[in-house]
Amino acid sequence: MKRIDKDSFFKILGIEPKIISKFPTVQTYQFKIGQKFVYAVKHDSKIQSYQEALNSKFLNLVPLNNAAKAFRKGGSYFEFLEPHRHNYNFLRLDLKNFFHSINEDTLKTVFSNYIEDEIVEVGSLKQKLLDIFVNLVSLQLPKNSDNKSFAGTFIVPMGFRTSPAISNIVFRKLDIIIQKHCAPKGIEYTRYADDMLFSSEFNDKYLESQRFIEVISEIISIDGFKLNRKKTIFKKHLLSINGHVIEGARSDFKSGDVRLSASKLKLLEKLFYEIKNNTSNDNILKKVFGIDVRNVQFPLPKTQKAFMDKYCQDQLVNKVAGYRSYLISFLKFLERSGIKNTASEAKYRQMLANLDGALSKIQRS
Secondary structure, eight states, rough: OOOOOOHHHHHHSSSSOOOOOOOGGGGEEEEEEEEEEEEETTOHHHHHHHHHHHHHHEEEESOOOOOOOSSSOOHHHHHHHHGTTTEEEEEEEEEETTGGGOOOOHHHHTTTBBBOOEEEEEEEEEHHHHHHHHHOOEEEEEEOOSOOOGSSSSSBTTTTTTTTHHHHHHHHHHHHHHHHHHHHGTTTTEETEEEEEEEEEETOOOSSHHHHHHHHHHGGGTTTOOOOOOOOOOEEEEEEEEEEEEEOOOOOOOOOOEEEEEEHHHHHHHHHHHHHHTHHHHHHHEEEEEEEEGGGSSOOOOOOHHHHHHHHHHHHHHHHHHHHHHHHHHHHHHHTTTTHHHHHHHHHHHHHHHOOOOOOOHOOO
16 A cells, blocks of 8 residues: 555645644543443544544555454454354454553554655644654553553553554554464464454364464564453354354364354343333333443433433334344345354344334334
8 A cells, every 4th residue: 555645644634734742631531341441532622533534534445454354344243253163163362452552663663654754844843744643543641540551651542433443454464474373274363353263173282272372472462462361262163252152163064153142132032021011111221231221411300201211212222223233234144154044044033023023112102
């Protein structure tokens, strides 16, 4: 890919050349999803529009390795799983603090391949074009940050609009090195953000060895990444991961299967049960999805019943519509990949019909 020069760079941003300092944390929201710190640019910040432009006109055009299945056109969690159904042994490895582990040196080294080594001059001020890019997509955390593991350091923030594409571009070199190690040994490799999945045939012993894990650990350490050893999973024949099951092929059976896990289906069955029994929308949110509306901060007083009822209805519609879209995507994936499991497919189609009925009933409530 041809390097971007300063004229093209500022054309992408839609502004005249300017000096851009490091992004101030006061222009971000910090919150947590589980144990992970997430950062979002405030809506009134121009940085948000700059990041959207960088994504659509630059970052999303950079070639990626085919092992990367997240944050790209045509990629999905289903494509992350599918190549492994033909194998029998499965190893899942997790990258620790994936986004925040991308340091400034690594970011500059990688993007020096895509951005010209040019100086931007505005009056008496000068700045490297690469530094301007880095300042637009990164964050310098204060020393007193609640994110204690990275307090006082540079991060590519989880939550910034540019971070997913950047992570794939940064990890491209490592994806290639890992593939070169795995392919001659008959090991399949795919990655979905911080999830790394490996599989091998029935008689392979190398994948389950500690040596293989150490080799992968050594490779990712080249750019400062580490494994979260607590999340390492090795399984034979059946692997359940994030609501999905891969049933691998035995030595005499070469198709394998990808299906939804019992826990994911159980949630939907519970939803159908509560709707059938005319449970109120607020109680469905609590019983099925663990959302207690009493703990939500509302812009209007909670005593306004009409507002509360509309809020609960909207939230439930969004949840059901989301699962409906997910099931449609999964059915299309099964058709596209040639996976044949008549019983499972029939169950998913019945659930899709049930979701249609549930959606209509909620919208009428």
